[in-house]
Amino acid sequence: MTSAGTPGGDRVRVVVTTDPELDDLNSMLRLVLYSNEIELAGLVYSSSMFHWAGDPARGVEPFRWPPAGARGHIDQAIDAYERVHDTLRVHDARYPAPGDLRAVVREGNVSTEGDTRDATPGSDLIADLLADDEPGTLVLQAWGGLNTIARALMSVEERHAGSPGWDALRARIMARTVLTSWGEQDSAFAEYIRPRWPELELRQVATVAWGYGARQVTPPATHRFYSAAWTREHVSRVGPIGAAYRVWGDGLQMADGFDKEDCFGLRGLSREELEDRGYQVFFPVEEPGAFISEGDSSNFALHVANGLRSWQHPTWGGWGGRQVPDAEDPYRWSSDRFSMDFSKPPVDWGDAARWVPAFQNDFAARLLWSVTDDYADANHAPRIEVTTGLDVTATAGERVVVRWRVEDPDGDPVDVFAWQYREAGTCPSAATLTRGDDREVTVRVPADAAPGQTVHVILEATDRGEPPLTAYARIVLTIADETEA
Incomplete structure (x- = not known):
């Protein structure tokens, strides 16, 4: 049988690298609800052009990074998951133990944008996976920059280049490894990965249908799934995972101090009033409680076993959108009709809008699983x-x-x-x-x-x-x- 709850064959191993954007938190909260269907081999903090931790020794100040000692968004999501894990297992016994998820959390390269200077626990975890003998595909997801993945590949090259088996290992890594990313949020792919690993497949899974501008690229009939009313009923009020989900006007910030691009937590102010306070407002202000973004969910939506088989080929399409060949790079695929230029007239970037109702309803059902301790009282x-x-x-x-x-x-x-x-x-x-x-x-x-x-x-x-x-x-x-x- 093909179903939303039964994988079509062995699950691929997935490593997520992620920066502390609010949409990464929301995507991470959705991800743990799908951890019964995806073999999570690594959950790694990384930097991007939008977030880095800083490096005092080199005089690099942090940029939009949580203060020292704060729980990172990966840990926040696992904390919420841990509180409902036993209840989720009533609906699917494959949900992994919270300790198993914590065991694969690492800090990667976070000090600056595009940081690849030194090996880190996160890059070492990825490097070990790249070089191991496990069969099957290894998927490395970049929800932020690709720099920690690049550092891992550098470490593999440093360890093995010049050895008798290097050519075979390098070819094997390129044949069985797939990168997915929401855009290129640093220069690591262009400057290192593609020149040194020319046959490594990259799927750009950027789609605005799950991002900050979702309402601008999806049909009006889908907008209720982003509304405050729908989000409050089906997400925010449904258990610890829903309560941790970021929404418009929730009073929270990504980091301490004023950030001109982080106005999402404020409520009761119009676009003009926010701009008068110095904020850059890229998208229309929504009512308190409404959906903000979880753009990185398109990375792992490829692996949800719903029967669409979208993982089998980039052009097949599914909940994570659809990719088309790059005109200049035969090993690169880009989201259909996607553009990083948001000044252009909006279109259904990524061919994802058609799936919004089904994916949102599936999310709502899984949140209900997390608070329903009798299988018969929930929908499957x-x-x-x-x-x-x-x-x-x-x-x-x-x-x-x-x-x-x-x-x-x-x-x-x-x-x-x-x-x-x-x-x-x-x-x-x-x-x-x-x-x-x-x-x-x-x-x-x-x-x-x-x-x-x-x-x-x-x-x-x-x-x-x-x-x-x-x-x-x-x-x-x-x-x-x-x-x-």
Whole structure:
């Protein structure tokens, strides 16, 4: 069965490097609710062009960094998780022990922007993972700068370059390691990683649909999921994890002292009044209690086992958005239509807006799990199995019948909707989908489909529980040459 709660195969190992931005805290709080589906091999503090800890010995002052002794946002998220861990395990026994998460927390390279000067506990953890013999993919996520990851690669090079097995190790690392990042928040990738590791895959997963400007790039129908009313009911008032989630007007700051870009905690002031006080207000002021941002969630949303299989290829798309090839770098992928130039007219950057309701409802359900100690009193995602197979070979003009089975662990009715994901497929024409009964759809492949092209059909299975939860199945039809079919 493919479901939101059952991984499709072995879980990849993931290391998160993150700076102390408020949206990183929010993404970390969501991440721990998905730690049952993702093997977290490292949670590492890092710097970026927006945050660094400073280095008194070199006369570098801290910039937007929590004061010494303050609990960092990774630790804050684990603290909240620890309070509800036993309750979460009622809903999925795979939730890791809080101590197991704490065991992989490290401080990485934090002293300055782009800091790679010395090896750190965080970079050493990553370096050891890069060079180990474990099978499978290793995913290194940069929620801030890529500098700690770069320092880890430097350490691997320092330890092994010139040894008899160096060429093989270097090739193996590039073949099995994937970087994901929300933009390039320092120069480490351009200056070191790409020149020295030219075949290391980078997926840029930046999408504004989960960021500060979410309302400017998503349809009005989705905006209720960012509203103060929805956020209070489904997040802020739901247990310790929800209470730790940053919202507009919550009275909090990212660091001590005045920060002209950190006006989110203030309430009762208009944009003009904030600007009169010296703040730079990049996005419209929202009502107290409303969603601010958790832009880095697109990094780990790739690995949520919801049936979209978005991890299998950057162009396939899913809750974390969709990536397209870079015109100049064959090992680099960028979010579809994304631009760091927010002065341009807003669009659905990252192709993520279509998934907002489902991902938000799933978040709300998991928060409810954290405060519901009886499995029967909470909602859980349905499961959908495609009995005719997920990967199908077809010919141009052929009619392909897709059949499925659906189960819901709570006994709720489930509605299944089938649609063609045009952007994900390589066939530019539209397929025709004709529903049969509740368990069947016939897909007519476009008559002009060329051999090697693909058509992606998505099945959305949404239950009628509260909140409604969605699981998916992606059927990929690959067009064969009629003479070979």
